[in-house]
Amino acid sequence: MKLLYLAPRDFPRRVANRVQTLKMAEAFSRQCDFVLAISALHCTVDELWDQYGITHPFQIEVIGEPRLDPKTVFGMPGMIGSVLRHRPDILYMREESPAWALSFAFRNLVYEMLDYSERRSWLYAGLVRRSRRTFAISEGLIDTAVANGLPRDKISLAPDGVDVAAFDFEQDAATARRAVGLPLEGKIVLYTGRLSEWKGVDVLVQSARLLPEGTRVVIVGGFEGEPEALQKVVDKQGLRDRVDVLGFVPHARVRHYLKAADVLVLPNKPVSKLSTHHTSPLKLFEYMAAERPIVASDLPSIREVVDDTTAILVAAGDPKDLARGIRLALDGGTAVANMVEDARKRAGGFTWDERVKAILDAVG
DSSP: OEEEEEEEEEESSSHHHHHHHHHHHHHHHHEEEEEEEEEEEOHHHHHHHHHHHSSSOOEEEOOOOSSOOTGGGGGGGHHHHHHHHHHOOOEEEOOHHHHHHHTTTTTTTEEEEEOGGGGHHHHHHHHHHHHHSEESOOHHHHHHHHHHHOOGGGGOOOOOOGGGGGSSSSSOOHHHHHHTTOOOOSEEEESSSSGGGTTTTHHHHHHHHGGGGTTTEEEEEOOOTHHHHHHHHHHTTOOOTTEEEEEOOOOOOOHHHHHHOOOOEEEEOSSIIIIIIIOOHHHHHHHHHHHHHHEEOOHHHHHTTEEEEEEEEETOOOOOHHHHHHHHHHHOHHHHHHHHHHHHHHHTSSBBHHHHHHHHHHHH
C-alpha cells in the first residue's frame, strides 16, 4: 500500500501538531510505502530528525508554500501535483479545507478530525461522507460530529499517542536536572506545551503561591511571543522567585525536562468544547510515559485517557484545587507510586505505531 500524507504546513514550528504529524509519518513509514508532502522546510532533513527525535527516516517532499495560506485553495496546485506524481492508494490529510476539495476527485482520502467548528458544518458533512474513513481523536469529538448530523459509521476513534521507546531510558531526576540545567535542590512542578488561554497556564501560575516553600513551577514551551507575554504576567504577580518560564526547547529534549520534574501538570480550562471534549493532549501521553506523578484538570477529554487510578484529577480552572492536587502528588506515598506505574503501563497502549496499525487495518 502506498500512502501519501499531505500536510500543507511548514516545518519546524513550535506547535504540537508538527510533532503529531512527524511521529505519525515515522510510524506510517514503518508499515507501508510512504511519503510526507509539506509546504516548506526551514532546516535540513537531518536537523529535523534531531529536533523531533525521529529514528526511522522517511521520504519528505516539499511542494512549495504560496504567498497566502497554504492550507486553503491557494496551496492546491502544489497538493494536486503531489497527488498526481505519487498516485497513492491512500491520501491522508488533517487540513479540512484542502481535504474537502480533494475529496471530490480522490475517493481514497482518509481524513483525521481534530476539532469541530459548527460554522463549517457544511464542509464536514461533505468531507466525512466522501472520505474513505474519518478518524477522530476523541469520543467527545465523535459525539459532537454525530450530534451535528455526520454519519457515525464513517467515523472511527484514534486518540493521539506517544513514542514510548523515547522514554525507555534510565535517568533519575538529579541526572535529568543536570542535563537540562535545572536546580538540583527543591521540588519542581513542570508544564510543557503551548501557553494559549485554554491551556490553563495562568491557573498554574496562580497556584504557585499556594505551594510549599522550595517548590518551583517550571514552564517549558510556547509559541512565538507566548513565553515573553507569560513572563510579564509572572513578574506582575511577583512570582519570579517561584515560577520559571523557560520558553521553547526542541521536542527531542522535552523528555529530559519531564524526567527532571517531581510532578507534571496539565491544567486545561473548560472554556470551549475543544478543551472539555475534543482534545487528545500529546503532553498527557508523554507525561504518562515519563513515569512522574500527573495532576490534571478533571475534564471529559482528559478522562478519556486517565482516571483516578492514573492521575490526580482536580477542578478545572481552580488554582486552589490545583495546588491541593500538586501537594498530594509531592507528598508521594504508595497511592501516588501506583498511579505512576499504572499510567506508564497505560501509555503502552497509545503508541504511534499502534495508532497507525489501527488506521491501516481499518482502511486496508
